[in-house]
Amino acid sequence: MVSTSAEAVYGLFNLFLTLGTLVGVVVGSYMIYNLLRYRAREDKPAEGEVSLGELPPRQGFPIKLLLSLVLSSAIVISLIVGTFSTLEYLESPPRDSFEIRVTAFQWGWEFTYPNGVVVLGEGRIPANRPVKFIVTSRDVFHKFGVLELGIGIDAIPGKINSYWTQVRVPGTYEIRCFELCGTGHGVMIGKLVVMEPSEFERWYQSQGGVSK
Amino acid sequence: MTHNPLPPASSIKRWLMTTNHKDVGILYLVTSIYFLIIGGVLALLFRFQLTDPSLNFLNAQKFNQAVTMHGLVMILFVISPLGFAFANYVVPLQIGARDLAFPRLNALSYWLYLFGGILTIISFFQDSAIDAGWTMYAPLTTNQFSPYVGVNTGGLGLALLVASVTASTFNFVVTIFRSRAQGLTINKLPMFTFSILLTVLMMLYAFPSLLAGLVILASDRLLGTVYFTSPEGGALLWDHIFWFFGHPEVYIVLFPGLGAMAEVIQASTRKHLFGRTAVMVAMVIVAVLSFLVWGHHMFNTGISQDVRRVFTITTIAISIPFDAIILSYIYSLVKANIRINTPFLFVLGSIGVFIIGGITGVFLGSNVLDYILRGTYFVVAHFHYTMVGGGLLGLLAAIYYWYPKMTGRMFDEKLGRIHFVTSMIGYNLLYFPLFIAWETPRRVPIYQPDLLFWHQLATIGGLIFGLSFLIMFWNLLWSLRNGPPAGNNPWGAFTLEWATESPPPPHNFHGIPTFSSGKLEFISTNGAVHHHHETHLSPYPFGVSLGSFLTLAGLTVHSLMLPVGLLVLAISIVGWGREKFVAFEDPIGERWPFDGVDRVKLGWWTFIASEIALFGILISAYIYVRGASGSWPAPGTMLDVWHGAVNTFVLLTSSLTVVLALASAKAGRKGLTTAFLGSTIGLGLLFLFNKYNEWSELIHHGVTFGSSLPASTFFLTTGVHGAHVTAGLLALAYLVSRSIKGAYGKDNWESIEYFGYYWHFVDIVWVFLFPLFYLI
Numbered sequence A: 001m002v003s004t005s006a007e008a009v010y011g012l013f014n015l016f017l018t019l020g021t022l023v024g025v026v027v028g029s030y031m032i033y034n035l036l037r038y039r040a041r042e043d044k045p046a047e048g049e050v051s052l053g054e055l056p057p058r059q060g061f062p063i064k065l066l067l068s069l070v071l072s073s074a075i076v077i078s079l080i081v082g083t084f085s086t087l088e089y090l091e092s093p094p095r096d097s098f099e100i101r102v103t104a105f106q107w108g109w110e111f112t113y114p115n116g117v118v119v120l121g122e123g124r125i126p127a128n129r130p131v132k133f134i135v136t137s138r139d140v141f142h143k144f145g146v147l148e149l150g151i152g153i154d155a156i157p158g159k160i161n162s163y164w165t166q167v168r169v170p171g172t173y174e175i176r177c178f179e180l181c182g183t184g185h186g187v188m189i190g191k192l193v194v195m196e197p198s199e200f201e202r203w204y205q206s207q208g209g210v211s212k
Numbered sequence B: 001m002t003h004n005p006l007p008p009a010s011s012i013k014r015w016l017m018t019t020n021h022k023d024v025g026i027l028y029l030v031t032s033i034y035f036l037i038i039g040g041v042l043a044l045l046f047r048f049q050l051t052d053p054s055l056n057f058l059n060a061q062k063f064n065q066a067v068t069m070h071g072l073v074m075i076l077f078v079i080s081p082l083g084f085a086f087a088n089y090v091v092p093l094q095i096g097a098r099d100l101a102f103p104r105l106n107a108l109s110y111w112l113y114l115f116g117g118i119l120t121i122i123s124f125f126q127d128s129a130i131d132a133g134w135t136m137y138a139p140l141t142t143n144q145f146s147p148y149v150g151v152n153t154g155g156l157g158l159a160l161l162v163a164s165v166t167a168s169t170f171n172f173v174v175t176i177f178r179s180r181a182q183g184l185t186i187n188k189l190p191m192f193t194f195s196i197l198l199t200v201l202m203m204l205y206a207f208p209s210l211l212a213g214l215v216i217l218a219s220d221r222l223l224g225t226v227y228f229t230s231p232e233g234g235a236l237l238w239d240h241i242f243w244f245f246g247h248p249e250v251y252i253v254l255f256p257g258l259g260a261m262a263e264v265i266q267a268s269t270r271k272h273l274f275g276r277t278a279v280m281v282a283m284v285i286v287a288v289l290s291f292l293v294w295g296h297h298m299f300n301t302g303i304s305q306d307v308r309r310v311f312t313i314t315t316i317a318i319s320i321p322f323d324a325i326i327l328s329y330i331y332s333l334v335k336a337n338i339r340i341n342t343p344f345l346f347v348l349g350s351i352g353v354f355i356i357g358g359i360t361g362v363f364l365g366s367n368v369l370d371y372i373l374r375g376t377y378f379v380v381a382h383f384h385y386t387m388v389g390g391g392l393l394g395l396l397a398a399i400y401y402w403y404p405k406m407t408g409r410m411f412d413e414k415l416g417r418i419h420f421v422t423s424m425i426g427y428n429l430l431y432f433p434l435f436i437a438w439e440t441p442r443r444v445p446i447y448q449p450d451l452l453f454w455h456q457l458a459t460i461g462g463l464i465f466g467l468s469f470l471i472m473f474w475n476l477l478w479s480l481r482n483g484p485p486a487g488n489n490p491w492g493a494f495t496l497e498w499a500t501e502s503p504p505p506p507h508n509f510h511g512i513p514t515f516s517s518g519k520l521e522f523i524s525t526n527g528a529v530h531h532h533h534e535t536h537l538s539p540y541p542f543g544v545s546l547g548s549f550l551t552l553a554g555l556t557v558h559s560l561m562l563p564v565g566l567l568v569l570a571i572s573i574v575g576w577g578r579e580k581f582v583a584f585e586d587p588i589g590e591r592w593p594f595d596g597v598d599r600v601k602l603g604w605w606t607f608i609a610s611e612i613a614l615f616g617i618l619i620s621a622y623i624y625v626r627g628a629s630g631s632w633p634a635p636g637t638m639l640d641v642w643h644g645a646v647n648t649f650v651l652l653t654s655s656l657t658v659v660l661a662l663a664s665a666k667a668g669r670k671g672l673t674t675a676f677l678g679s680t681i682g683l684g685l686l687f688l689f690n691k692y693n694e695w696s697e698l699i700h701h702g703v704t705f706g707s708s709l710p711a712s713t714f715f716l717t718t719g720v721h722g723a724h725v726t727a728g729l730l731a732l733a734y735l736v737s738r739s740i741k742g743a744y745g746k747d748n749w750e751s752i753e754y755f756g757y758y759w760h761f762v763d764i765v766w767v768f769l770f771p772l773f774y775l776i
């Protein structure tokens, strides 16, 4: 996986997808099976059918339903547990993370480095090193998202949110906005350039900063 | 048979004036289908743009406008009202009632809905329509970022809809609690009626939140308050308020369809639903939980992790009662003799796709997955699988299922099946590719080139899905004349609506239905309660709605409409008050737990419950922004405590005078009644006068609506309260004018009692506002 966050998020996604597909297929097939099995051959009243105006009798909680619910509860609980453990990991950035501020605005992205350097549109970060994005907005609600890296967090005016990751594969990744923010929302596209650490160091120094 | 009190169906007068629940149901049906076509055409327009991002068919703004209007129309003006078409038509029949509890109010609900829809759609054609999505996120919707009049018009349209929904809410609550046939206890209610009961109860608490949000937004836009423009309130405040409405709303649109599906399954299997009681309990759990999951729309906003964990649990847990419902539907098929027909096919299709919608919803309930899924096409695909799959397809089943009852004719079964097959193909071709192309950001005309194929497939699917509706329209229209007669009970169903003619007579049943002996019987009325004294026509619901529409449109569309609107409104309200409108309640029935509460009283209680919710949200908003603000003026610095204290005293005294007025009326002391009502007016005016002084002093000292959050929250919250006092004074003026003529006495004091509920409520609200704003 290209990054720690992608690994965590998409790993969990696959768990959900597997269990979800399983449940969907079982329930769907069971429905179709019953449909075919119990389809009326002819429209003749059969025994035990309810007649007009008959009120429902008292009814308990069917065992069959209870068992099904126990089963789905087990699945659901495992999904919640999976979510919580991943959440814990995703939200505990290592202390030595490289911090970069991301400010969304109508319509673009601005990156502010610890040394005060401000870059527009194209953020650069080092690979193989934890990076913490500190995200906010200058005007309206936006969402900072880099799907490939498993990154997504809201950019909200007056509020500071954060998200961390460690990218393993250098390259250029697409940043998009995922919260409707006006006419430019669709073109609010930025770049996240992930560089080899040494290369990043050189670039950052040329901007007058020292990252270590 | 009694004579038909309604003009023939071909007369326009009938449709403008009818208050009969079946007519109103048909009006809802036709209107919601009309809006469905509008919303569908909008969808096809932007779906066409999405075929290829390089097309310059809709520019970014037009695209956003179309998406926004599509969402608003579909959710608020299509699915819910389509469900209410059947709620109107079927619920009274299913419970053995003659009509809804308040027929004129029901007609009013319909007309407000229609005019609300028209006003919302007008906004689309003004110079700039609302383009911030149906979720209308602040601060994008504030003046600074959306300085368009179209947003105001749209907001007013929605306000009319909220009024419509509120009126329906207490109408249905009262009807279902007060008008059931003997023996039809709550746990034996037909599934559809039960689902409508839960729907309206959810509406009762959800819509006030939308109203509060719209009121605050309007106040920010028009009066300059700073709720959403200041960082302390801002985006997150709207999120909370909107989604406190928004999440229950998705179950509100779903439940009528779910209920109808249960009926169709029962009719096709001729058995009671499997696990019926469990399903009912599950539905109650869903309805309650629906108010505890709104935070899953805010997973990415940086609210505290503990809060998000709770919302993750509640959201994922809500899938368990849904499991119970859907599995029971499926278990109902086991060992049955299933009759397969068009309604049943739609139910199957609906369950099938709803399973996909539900499972993908669990994905979104996981905070972790939501980090990447929120704002993508995964969400778009998911909610179409639930809302269109569970909601709309379920209601298509309802259309086919109850069509014979409503028209007396059968539709063409073969065409129905063709419709089913084409719509399922179109549906899945439209929405499934959206899961595959999930990386597309939602609400953009531009996406990654490698997703082109899937979007093109979706457009083709959309076209097929859209066109498939034409088959249904043709079928239903053609069968209106040419379908074979349906008879009373073509499906062999067992709920009460099938025990009368198709279509039913104006009073629904011959005699009064009762289950008191355990099975259905009709008590002959033998003219004891004479049907033809009942009124079924009134011009005023239409008049009030038209007047409201013109008045509001006068504010944002054309100022000439304003005076005309006010005139129409005034005439209609006075006419309404003076009209002799007779609506009986059957003398016997199942009314637990409200046996001792007459229907007007129950109506007032329900109305006040929704008012409590409205003030609850406004006060919560105040507490929220106060908590989020670092500093707040100490008591006595911005506001003068004395003003508040005096007003508290004045208002409490006025509660006392209302109590005394009621006591005097009961004692037959007419002069005293008038005097106490009059002094209540005096005290109310004193309250407003004092408030006026307080406000002008504040404004004189530079504390204005927009000067700070403490000022904004004070002006708006106490302003809304003041508006309630003013409304109360208008009602009092009416009471006094009647009292002077000696209208109230020993055997006619109910109006004063009902007014008293409202007035005490308004006073109690003040008792909360006073310490909150002045003392702490």
Ligand code: HEM
Pocket (backbone or CB within 6 Å): B040, B043, B044, B047, B067, B068, B070, B071, B072, B074, B075, B078, B079, B132, B133, B134, B135, B380, B384, B387, B388, B391, B392, B430, B441, B442, B443, B444, B462, B465, B466
């Ligand atoms: C011909 C049928 C339909 C098509 C082709 C269609 C297509 C779409 C698409 C592509 C979007 C996403 C737009 C975007 O986010 O960029 C959308 C949004 C939406 N649709 Fe539909 N849809 C259809 C029917 C319906 C129906 C029947 C409902 C409701 C019952 C519905 C409710 C919504 C809602 C609530 C949104 C969200 C709007 C927003 O994001 O503000 N749609 N639709």
Ligand SMILES: [Cu+2]
Pocket (backbone or CB within 6 Å): A141, A142, A143, A177, A178, A179, A180, A181, A182, A184, A185, A186, A188
């Ligand atoms: Cu955006």
Ligand SMILES: [Cu+2]
Pocket (backbone or CB within 6 Å): B246, B247, B250, B293, B294, B296, B297
């Ligand atoms: Cu929700």
